[in-house]
Amino acid sequence: MLESKQITKVYGHKTAVDQVSMKLMPGHIYAMLGPNGSGKTTWMKMAAGLVKPTSGEMLFKGEPVGIASRERIAYMSTEPYFYAWMSIRDAGLYYADFFRDFSYDRFAELLKRMELTDDLKTRTLSSGMMAKMKIAITLARDAEVYMLDEPFNGIDLMARDEIRESIIEHASPDKVLLLSSHLVEEMEAIADQAVYMREGHLVEIDDLEELRQSQGVSMADRYREIYRHMEV
Amino acid sequence: MKFDVNLPIWLQVMDSLQTDILTGRLPPGSKLPGGRDLALNYGINPNTAARVYQELEKASLCETRRGLGTFVTEDLERIARLRHELALTTLSDFLAKMARLGISREETIRMLTEEKG
Numbered sequence: 001m002l003e004s005k006q007i008t009k010v011y012g013h014k015t016a017v018d019q020v021s022m023k024l025m026p027g028h029i030y031a032m033l034g035p036n037g038s039g040k041t042t043w044m045k046m047a048a049g050l051v052k053p054t055s056g057e058m059l060f061k062g063e064p065v066g067i068a069s070r071e072r073i074a075y076m077s078t079e080p081y082f083y084a085w086m087s088i089r090d091a092g093l094y095y096a097d098f099f100r101d102f103s104y105d106r107f108a109e110l111l112k113r114m115e116l117t118d119d120l121k122t123r124t125l126s127s128g129m130m131a132k133m134k135i136a137i138t139l140a141r142d143a144e145v146y147m148l149d150e151p152f153n154g155i156d157l158m159a160r161d162e163i164r165e166s167i168i169e170h171a172s173p174d175k176v177l178l179l180s181s182h183l184v185e186e187m188e189a190i191a192d193q194a195v196y197m198r199e200g201h202l203v204e205i206d207d208l209e210e211l212r213q214s215q216g217v218s219m220a221d222r223y224r225e226i227y228r229h230m231e232v
Numbered sequence: 233m234k235f236d237v238n239l240p241i242w243l244q245v246m247d248s249l250q251t252d253i254l255t256g257r258l259p260p261g262s263k264l265p266g267g268r269d270l271a272l273n274y275g276i277n278p279n280t281a282a283r284v285y286q287e288l289e290k291a292s293l294c295e296t297r298r299g300l301g302t303f304v305t306e307d308l309e310r311i312a313r314l315r316h317e318l319a320l321t322t323l324s325d326f327l328a329k330m331a332r333l334g335i336s337r338e339e340t341i342r343m344l345t346e347e348k349g
Contacts, residue, residue, distance in 0.1 A: 029277055161275070168271050171278045188237045192277040209240050209280060218237035 001026045001176050002047055002073075002145055007056035009042050016042040018200035019056065026144070027173040030205075031191035032180040033223055035230065038197040040180045041078065044147045047178075048075035060145070071100065074143035076134050078150050082122040088133055089118035092140070099141050107140035113162055127154040132163070139166055145176045152183045164190055184220045194219050196226050233274055242283040245274050249284065253293050253304050254315040264294060264302040 002024040009017040017039040024030055032040050045051040046058050049065040060069035082091045088111065096102045111118060114132040125133060131154045138148065151167070152160055167190055171177055178195075181187055188208070196203040203226055211217050233248065235241055252258040264285070265273060271281040285302050288294045292310050296302045305311065330340045 027279065164275055165272055168275070168278065169268070171271075185237075189235055189241055189274075189276045189280075192279045209242060209283070212238060213240045213243075216238050220237065 001061060002178075003059045003062075004043065004046070005057045005059065007043070007046060007053050007058055009039075009046060009051060010054045015200050017046070017053075020197075020200075020202045021056075022195065022202050022205060024145075024176045024178060026176055027171075028193050029167070029171055029177040029179065029191045030193045030195050031184075031187040031219065032178055032195045032197065033182070033184060033219075034197035034203075035182065035227060037199075039200040040197050041149055043197070044075060044149055044178070044180065045077070047145070047147060048073055050075070072143050073145040073147065074099075074101075074138050074141040076138040076146075076148045076151065078153070080130065084121075084123040086122045087118065088116060088120050088122065091122055091133070091137060092118065095137055095140070101142040102140055103142065104140070106142075107136060110136035110139055110166060113166060114159065115162075128156055128159060131155050132159055135163055135166065139170055144174065145178070146170060147178045147180075149180050150182075151179055152181050152186045160186060184223050188219050191219070194222065196223070198226065198230070241276055242280050242287060245270070245276065245280070245284045246287050249288060250291070250293060250314075253288075254311060254318065258304050260304055260308060260311065261306045262304045264304065266301060 004020050004022055006019045006021055007017060008015065008019055020039070020043060034040055042051060046053050047065060049067070049070050058065045060073060063069070065073070086094065092104055092107045095107075096104055108118065111133070114136055116129060116133055116136070120129070122130070122133070131151070135148065135151055138146065151163055155163060164186070167177065167179070179187060179191065192208055194206045194208055206219075206222060208219055211219075211222065233244070235244055249258065249264070258264070264270070267278060267281045267285065270284065271278040274281070285294065285296065289296065291314070292305060292307065293314070294302050294304050327340065335343075
């Protein structure tokens with residue numbers, strides 16, 4: 001569904017993503033792991049069509065990503081991206097204008113689950129409320145690929161359950177879900193595949209249940225093994 | 233449910249459902265939640281939830297009727313036999329542990345009879 005071929009992104013002297021080839025298949029929830037600066041966000045931004053690769057290609061259903069794929073790929077970045085004057089409702093309407101697959105009803109449902117109301121001004125939201133709102137607005141799209149960068153950051157324990165539920169509800173045999181996080185424990189049970197990135201490289205992709213069954217190793221264990229020798 | 237993340241999650245959920253079936257908490261013939269609801273109830277990946285039902289079917293503890301959903305088996309003999317098998321495994325694990333502590337079979341039986349719990 002989503003495939004990068006030898007994709008590379010260089011910013012000045014820094015190679016953020018270095019010749020990464022990988023294929024994400026529909027029907028899976030991928031946990032993308034790695035310390036800050038390992039290339040997760042840059043890879044996602046290239047998949048979202050927001051950053052142009054220096055070399056290599058990013059393909060969505062075999063075609064290079066671009067205007068067309070942006071309609072089918074929902075991406076939640078870590079940066080805030082709403083105007084301060086907007087209420088949650090304004091932000092939803094703004095999204096509805098931008099994305100044909102956005103459903104305000106679904107947005108309203110997700111807001112309710114996250115215990116938010118659409119009259120709140122985005123500027124007055126706490127960081128946890130803002131994080132929940134961003135997830136709701138992204139999942140309110142009916143896309144084929146959902147990429148959530150750090151969905152659990154700044155979110156209290158109770159709300160993490162709600163977010164996990166929304167993510168599980170969105171999984172389907174014809175969709176790809178990709179979640180990046182350094183909160184590995186949050187993703188052990190909901191992800192079925194783990195993508196480990198290190199210093200711009202893809203280290204490996206594991207089938208998590210297979211890893212547990214064959215080696216008794218969890219995602220967190222594997223994470224520690226891979227990044228043990230790094231100053232994190 | 234809190235999982236041991238070093239063991240396959242499908243196995244832990246399957247164990248939990250199996251216990252409910254063997255004890256009758258999930259009665260024979262009762263309808264089980266759909267795959268997605270099972271995933272939501274346990275907070276697990278939907279593929280893991282699907283695996284749980286595959287394995288329960290393999291163990292002849294449930295069956296999927298097309299278009300209707302997944303149901304607990306009505307084969308009471310199968311349930312009783314499996315319950316008995318599990319009881320035997322639990323018993324032999326227990327006896328092995330007692331033996332490792334150097335407690336004789338007679339002593340074990342005496343302790344069991346005196347145990348108030």
